[in-house]
Amino acid sequence: MNTAAHDDHHGPEKGLLRWIKATNHKDIGTLYLWFAFAMLIVGGALAMGIRAELLHPGLQLMNPHFFNQLTTMHGLIMVFGAIMPAMVGLANWLIPTMVGAPDMALPRLNNWSFWVLPFAALILVSTFFMEGGAPAFGWTFYAPLSTAFAPDSTDFFIFAVHLLGFSSIMGAINIIATVLNMRAPEMRLMDMPLFVWTWLITSFLLIGAMPVLAGVVTMMLTDRNFGTAFFDATGGGDPVMFQHIFWFFGHPEVYIMILPAFGIISHILPTFSRKPLFGYSSMVYATASIAFLSYIVWAHHMYATGMPVAAELYFMYATMLIAVPTGVKVFNWVATMWKGSLTFEAPMLWALSFLFLFTIGGFSGLMLGIAPADIQYHDTYFVVAHFHYVLVTGSLWAIIAATLYWLPKWVGKMYNEKLAKIHFWWAMISVNVLFFPQHFLGLAGMPRRIPDYALQFSDFNWISSIGAFAFGLSFILFAYIVVDCIRNGSPTNSERPWYSAKGLEWTLSSPIPYHSFNTPPSRAQILEESQHS
Amino acid sequence: MDIIIIVILVVILFSLGSALIGMLRGGAKGSDKMFKSLRTRISLSVFLFVFLMFASFMGWIEPNNVLPTQ
Amino acid sequence: MSNQDYYVPHGTYWPIIGSIGISTLFVGFANLLHDVSWGGPVMGLGGTIVVFMLFGWLGTVVNESVGGIYNKQVDRSFRWGMSWFIFSEVMFFAAFFGALFYARVLSVPWLGGAGNNLFTPELWEGFKAAWPLVSTPGAIGQNGTEFSVGFELVDAWGLPALNTALLLSSGVTITYAHHALRNGHRNALIAWMVATIALGVLFLGFQITEYGHAYHEGLRLTSGVYGSTFYLLTGFHGFHVTVGAIMLTVILYRIQKGHFSSENHFAFEGVAWYWHFVDVVWLGLFIFVYWL
Structure with missing residues (x-):
């Protein structure tokens, strides 16, 4: 007999304890997603503060030190509090259902990965209320700003980063064990859907990169408090060494945030094009190549530090290489839609706009990857525009698309399509009004992380x-759409709310049962639902 | 001389990694692989240490504790 | 594969206790660093909670394992989990080794004017770039650290060589223990395990002695980048030896209780691999810090 052996046959516990003691992948996924949304609102509020100050030239609302705290904490909260947990939340909900498993491989560890986060976030946000204020050295916390010239609260920030890194590593270990060990026995690696593939590869990035982050903040801690001289040239160290170690983590980190998004888009486009994904195996190999390349290009963030020319050249060419597998992906997505019978439900709209806007971000990334050009663009608003195009209209767009695409399956109810479309156009237009002019500002020379600017920049600002x-307001509507769907949505009349959707998760009853798969799916079923047919 | 030492160190790392793979695989086979790899790695390590002492004794290599010439 | 029973554990309190413990520990530590009087005690409290959590959580898992609740699949999940956790440790050490190599090969020569840094030597009069870096370029760091200069280097033929011999011997003894376990020689197994733990503890004792000696000779955390890399690499290594010795002791206790068979002893394998790993890190340290 194939059965799930467990102590509680009757579903979850009642009340708050259900969430505190949670070992169920869907409960933990829900926790992750709501936590990420809460942090998105906090980080978004900080961004509103930044833009309010920049509405007009001159110092308007705050002193420059507080402005720097806002930019720093906005970046940290969005990266570590919003995007990464949201992706892990989606992984929790989806991976077991996509590989035909009852749950994650290490459910107790899964609980811990989540429950470290609120404490870490609390410590991080509490630095605002400490003497000297929150960290104000930018989310990249370059030495010596973060060592010799930082407020006392930096030590709390360091420990918060340790906790966040710990959570990510545990989460990644769990995903690897789930994909490689809990997969339905009949499912081969090249049968796995792309979201699973991209998350598997992302997990290896996390395990390789996050410990290095832990190492570099530990060096910061000892430089600050114990008199070591890792990043202090007077002691024989080198502040540029900080940047090398940081970006050895930092560059894989940006792929950690975007690879799962690639996976999500590879699910949504085929569904609404009513065609199988074009080039399944090339998508897998492209993802793996991007992941590998991400480890050997880190110093393209550091062209302006005075590295030897040979190093600048190497990092420039290696960076250009990434355009190849990324191009493979973009062209595959376009080919997926070619001659398909397309319909434009909200998830498809988000996925399509991802394709356009992420590609814009990708191209500005190429421009920044050229060393001689980057010397001009470095530390201007062009960089800000670039990474917001890849992170907001890339990662965040995919997260919203995934929520709308899979929510009907998770809760068995449909969201309000009309509102969702209004929300999409609202966000889509406002985000471009927000970030597109920043390209011009950057090319005209406006530096980033500055609370005031010269008069010629006023109009675009x-x-x-x-x-x-x-754009900030649009998230109120998004929250309403999600809550309205969960509470009042009309029940979906099929196991496949999107009739053309493929994948094992759609074979489960709606809403998805407490233990996803009690019996592993058969080979025929797996082939039927695979992306490469 | 440095190259020889580094090569041996790399082989040691390799056998350590191979033991990890054995442990991952589990079962009688994996357990065998793990034990044999670990045995290789400890034998090589002991050899490297003895070799280091011998090389130093023969004057082929000098430790770092010689102060730089001023 | 046909008879595949999934195992899904019930809800648990241990993770949230762990989170509270580890956060308390860190908040206490951060306050201690800023001379807040309650920092130390709070840090101690956090540490106690973490230890309590570890005993509780692992105790539950051991009980379930001995109770025969787990199947092969759960066993494999643990193997994957432990292996990748150890890999993350490897990457943690890699960051510090990376700092060591960067300082030695690139930044210290650059401070001495190598490459395109023609004018750097003009900044600090009389500074000689060499490895080991016995004198720092400046006397006072950016954040006001007074660097301790002119230390005597630790002699590689003294305690470091002895310690290497000790740790390598412990690698040999644990290999014999592993062999004994696989062949079901229980008494030999226990004897080799005791020897391994004893060698590990002896290593730690000598390491503390060496720290005392180095500190006395003027090699401190504040000795510039050489002291920084030396103490952080050996310090984190020593911490891992301590953890490894504690884990070996727990395994010895479980051997006494008869938890392992010659076929099924993953906990032993995990800890043995960890011990070999710590051993190899030391070998790398010994060679790169004292020799090459």
């Missing part, structure tokens, strides 16, 4: 800020 306020 004003436009950008108006876009920011509109």
